[in-house]
Amino acid sequence: MPIYVQHEVLGRIQDVFNAEAIWQAPGLALFSRRPLLRDLLERSPREHKGRAATRCFSHVTLMLPQEEVDDDYHLTRGARARDLAQTLTALHQKDFGDLLGADQVRYDVIGTSSLAPGEIEVKFGHAVYLPAPDEKILYNVSVSRDSAIWHPVCPIYPNQRLALIGGEGSEASFTAAGWPFGPDGAILIINDGPDSQPVVQMRPKDAFDCRYDPRSGYYTIKSLRDAPGGSPRLLLKIGRTSAMPAARHMAGSQMATTSAPYTAPQPATAEAIASSRGVAAGAPMAPVAAAKPAVWQSRSGAAPIDLTAVPVAASHKPANQFGESDATYAPVSQQRVSLVALALPRLSRYRDTGAQTLELPFDRSLTLSADAQPAISFVVDAADELYACTAEGRQRITAPATFTPVDSRAIRLLPAAPEMADRYRAVVCLAQPVGAGVAMGARFTFGRNSPMLSALRLLDSPRFLKRGNGSGAASADRIGLSRSAFSFEATAKGYQIGRLSTTQALYHLDEKLDFVAAIADAAYLLPNGHHLVAGHYVLRFDA
Structure with missing residues (x-):
């Protein structure tokens, strides 16, 4: 399988905001130095002819220790992170200017809690894309294990060609919550622009069954490999945002990649991260005006219930008398x-x-049940909000x-x-x-x-x-x-x-x-x- 995401961790960097220390080691000790960002980009070109690189990657994501990013935001409002992105952009354009063509160099600096002090994680490759400052989201991608609780994964932009989705610790550009297929499996989404429908492929192809259900509007992905407890599955939904017009289903249409001026990334707050990933909370429905309800009242003096005879259903056939048979029974x-x-x-x-709440729990046969672990439950609360509840959590539905x-x-x-x-x-x-x-x-x-x-x-x-x-x-x-x-x-x-x-x-x-x-x-x-x-x-x- 081609390497869609180049993923490396650089260690022993005293100042993680020092662009020169990340880009290239000083001196000419080529055989003793450890590979840094410039070496990685040079060894993994985007396109090459023979051994000569003809085009290099231009979008790079840098992940720093979360504590360092938080301190920078608290003390300098994220100035060091912005300076780091701008300096690396300048170094990238200077050293690889002849391999960029019309591509715009873009760097993004974010924090992660999985890195130790002095470590930096870098990602670049065919499935790594950083949007332009004014680029609107084309699709929002989400996954589910039960079709009720959907977890956002990533946005896809009009000029973004590929997105690779995998599990925690995999070599993917985005991580899906509850990934059931192990580190080797991945979902590849191919985007040819707003006028074409996205294409979903599995990696490796022969290990998965991927089918789209137009009635439900999502893909059902199942592993073809034997696993304890049955074959795992994952549901994938690719929803077009309301800001983009509907696709015209033009066969073979493609959108050319355009350049946009670089803007250094701003420090990421929790709200900004949610917005950049296309996570939007659903607006509550306006309540419908209702008349005063009829409330039950106790009826202590009510007459006892008259238990009259109930007709027997046709399926409850009486026993045959002597000399009778089924042929004579009507x-x-x-x-x-x-x-x-x-x-x-x-x-x-x-x-x-x-x-306060009315809850309808359904078991795995989808019959109403009082089982403590239902497959899915539908809940309506006192505010008339509707929810679906599963083992994955609780989510508002419409x-x-x-x-x-x-x-x-x-x-x-x-x-x-x-x-x-x-x-x-x-x-x-x-x-x-x-x-x-x-x-x-x-x-x-x-x-x-x-x-x-x-x-x-x-x-x-x-x-x-x-x-x-x-x-x-x-x-x-x-x-x-x-x-x-x-x-x-x-x-x-x-x-x-x-x-x-x-x-x-x-x-x-x-x-x-x-x-x-x-x-x-x-x-x-x-x-x-x-x-x-x-x-x-x-x-x-x-x-």
């Missing part, structure tokens, strides 16, 4: 109601209840989005329709719907006090809802779902729906989960295959 015509999604409420509507915390299975997050946005923050589509059969010709009810379809009320437990202000535990169903929410009856033309509580919000969604109407008190015919939203539950009514 089941009763059955309809089916399925829970296909969970609607995340706006908890700001329920502040009087003390509700809908629509698709998450693949485990291979071959995905879970979708949809935005709430504008007509429902005063009550709901988002809709989580279940990877595997939960269904139950119902008989035709009988009217049933759905709600907190109804035993019918109680198996579909997955959130009827206090473990999903966290309350504060000394409030006791309570079922999450007490937010948004009435004791008797609605009635339904299966007919030949669909389902007859009737709202039983004046405070219960019911919404009709079509077969694609698009909003159709809000259901009022009048009887409502829901077509087969369409959905009804009540409380947290998105139910599909099938023939």
Whole structure:
């Protein structure tokens, strides 16, 4: 594999801000001196013809001990670092002027905690690029292990041709958090400018499988080598910034490298580092105005629940009598109601209840679970902010989005329709719907006090809802779902729906989960295959 990044550590330098001591050793003791920056650039040219160099590298990153950089910033506002970059630029132009052509010499001085006193780390090469002072970011690159928590890696600029991404201690230009492939693996991103899509290749090629999913908008990279615990994977996302126009997909187009005046780098603060790497915190969504919530009240004098007989599903076939067989058994015509999604409420509507967070944990099969180590959890807080939580951490998310915390299975997050946005923050589509059969010709009810379809009320437990202000535990169903929410009856033309509580919000969604109407008190015919939203539950009514 070609060496895309030349990476060396120079030691025994008394003053790390002395440009001459870094560039070239004094005297003519060529055989006894250790290699310094000038020697490294001379031994590793960018282009050569035979043994003669025809072009040299012009972008160099210098990493000094972090304590030295901090002291310089505190005492001189970073003046010594700026002088070091300017002096090295002048020496570079003087000694290699005939090998530069139109390339602009650029130096960057940063700090790192991995160096000992008197050491300097230098990086240059095909995949080392320093942007011009006014150059805008074209792409922001980030990685994830679970598609929920994304870690920023690096920006890519319009004139930047290559970027090499690897793990800690590898010979790469950028380090990815949670790198699972070892020091030999690397991701090479090739950029031909704003008019072309970036190309992603793996190094070594035969050791990885790299595929792009246009629906999710990221690359899935898997190792083809056997490893304990299964083949590791990494997700790579290359997002175009809003400051740059969309690519026109011009085949073979290239952007010529242009020169820009050199400006010495400024001392790097934490905010400046985050900005230069393209890390931008997401702006919170504006809260939607909501009416005063309906808060549950204790009903000590309420009548006891009437546990009426529940029809048996068709799958529960009775045992054959003497002389009967399966050929003579005819089941009763059955309809089916399925829970296909969970609607995340706006908890700001329920502040009087003390509700702080609602958390939906999903295990590795992407079914709702109370496991202490879920594969992914979706959380909505009292400020109506939405988060995804995994073993990698916690990150704010927005809908629509698709998450693949485990291979071959995905879970979708949809935005709430504008007509429902005063009550709901988002809709989580279940990877595997939960269904139950119902008989035709009988009217049933759905709600907190109804035993019918109680198996579909997955959130009827206090473990999903966290309350504060000394409030006791309570079922999450007490937010948004009435004791008797609605009635339904299966007919030949669909389902007859009737709202039983004046405070219960019911919404009709079509077969694609698009909003159709809000259901009022009048009887409502829901077509087969369409959905009804009540409380947290998105139910599909099938023939």
